[in-house]
Amino acid sequence: MKMKILTLFMLCAIASAHKITQLKVPLYADPRRAAELSCHFQMDDQKLHSVKWYRDMHEIFRYNPSQKPPIRLFNVTGIMVQGGECQVDSCMVRVMPPPVATRAAYSCEISTEGPKFQIARQTKHMTVVAMPDKDPTIIGAPKLVKPGEQILLNCTSDYSLPPSDINWYIDNDIQKPEPWHRTELSAPQPGGLRASWRVLRVSVPPAESGALRVRCEAILMVEPPVVRDTSAIITLYSRTQLSKYVSNRGNNMENSVNVLACVVLWTLKELSKVSL
Ligand SMILES: *[C@@H]1O[C@H](CO)[C@@H](O)[C@H](O)[C@H]1NC(C)=O
Ligand SMILES: *[C@@H]1O[C@H](CO)[C@@H](O)[C@H](O)[C@H]1NC(C)=O
Numbered sequence: 133m134k135m136k137i138l139t140l141f142m143l144c145a146i147a148s149a150h151k152i153t154q155l156k157v158p159l160y161a162d163p164r165r166a167a168e169l170s171c172h173f174q175m176d177d178q179k180l181h182s183v184k185w186y187r188d189m190h191e192i193f194r195y196n197p198s199q200k201p202p203i204r205l206f207n208v209t210g211i212m213v214q215g216g217e218c219q220v221d222s223c224m225v226r227v228m229p230p231p232v233a234t235r236a237a238y239s240c241e242i243s244t245e246g247p248k249f250q251i252a253r254q255t256k257h258m259t260v261v262a263m264p265d266k267d268p269t270i271i272g273a274p275k276l277v278k279p280g281e282q283i284l285l286n287c288t289s290d291y292s293l294p295p296s297d298i299n300w301y302i303d304n305d306i307q308k309p310e311p312w313h314r315t316e317l318s319a320p321q322p323g324g325l326r327a328s329w330r331v332l333r334v335s336v337p338p339a340e341s342g343a344l345r346v347r348c349e350a351i352l353m354v355e356p357p358v359v360r361d362t363s364a365i366i367t368l369y370s371r372t373q374l375s376k377y378v379s380n381r382g383n384n385m386e387n388s389v390n391v392l393a394c395v396v397l398w399t400l401k402e403l404s405k406v407s408l
Contacts, residue, residue, distance in 0.1 A: 152171060152172070152253070155171055155255075156168075156170045157169050159259065160260075160354075162323070163323035164323040166227060169224065170224040173222065173240075175244075178250075180244065180245070183223045190206070191206055192205065192206050192225065193213060195218045203216055223240070229258070231260075231320070231322075235257055235259040238255065239255040261354055263292060264352065264360055266290040268289045270287050270346065270362055274366060275366070276367050277336050277367075277369070279336055279341075280337075285331065287300065288327055292350075293324050297315055297328070297350070298330040298348060299351065303345050304345075313332065316329055316330065334366075341369075343366060345366075
């Protein structure tokens with residue numbers, strides 16, 4: 133029994149004599165550029181048989197130093213393996229991620245020579261994401277509106293993958309989308325990036341004054357979410373402007389009264405001339 137445990141212990145010690153020391157897989161990959169993944173290993177006194185890269189369950193790369201050519205690439209659905217190189221203690225592979233927002237597991241597996249073919253394996257995940265470069269833009273926001281007026285605003289996000297969701301706020305209150313005013317998507321750009329837009333109809337209440345602050349938020353649903361926003365201030369025709377208009381009318385009336393008074397005075401003067 134003791135002997136068995138000891139043998140097992142020794143086997144484990146041998147198995148851990150070759151290992152992956154570092155696996156470099158970017159957390160996020162831009163769908164417009166190839167991503168570089170590298171696997172660093174340590175063989176100690178073991179002999180390397182092969183290094184393999186997998187995307188999920190599919191082999192995408194194999195390095196076999198005793199074969200000609202030593203490196204073989206495998207295209208699997210959705211990704212293009214652009215190339216790879218190996219040094220004595222590392223292998224690098226370049227992959228073009230698919231133009232869809234996906235998360236995939238990339239594994240590196242190193243194997244010792246036969247007859248044991250012991251393997252060491254490590255896995256990391258990479259998510260395909262293209263962040264927006266700019267804040268969203270609001271079209272159709274007038275500087276000034278009249279109470280009771282209706283306006284139609286349009287907010288467009290920058291191109292991203294996945295596309296952004298759009299939320300509208302008026303004075304910090306989120307505006308529920310009407311069924312016919314949901315977030316719409318543009319046609320895809322290279323890399324699968326899309327812009328999104330959503331319109332908001334604003335009915336200005338008839339007895340309102342002051343200003344409305346409208347804000348549009350473009351959210352990229354990744355972990356953690358990426359938020360960009362833009363706001364616009366819309367001023368409502370105020371009471372003071374309205375009362376100014378009314379008091380102008382008042383002044384005009386006063387002037388007419390004055391004119392009338394002059395006419396009366398003149399008439400009286402003329403009449404008095406005649407009677408003299
Ligand atoms: C993978 O596919 C792309 C095009 O789909 C091609 O250009 C490339 O040579 C292929 N690579 C391999 C290793 O077959
Ligand atoms: C909103 O703006 C986008 C472009 O920024 C445009 O494609 C879309 O047609 C606009 N929608 C409306 C309803 O005006």
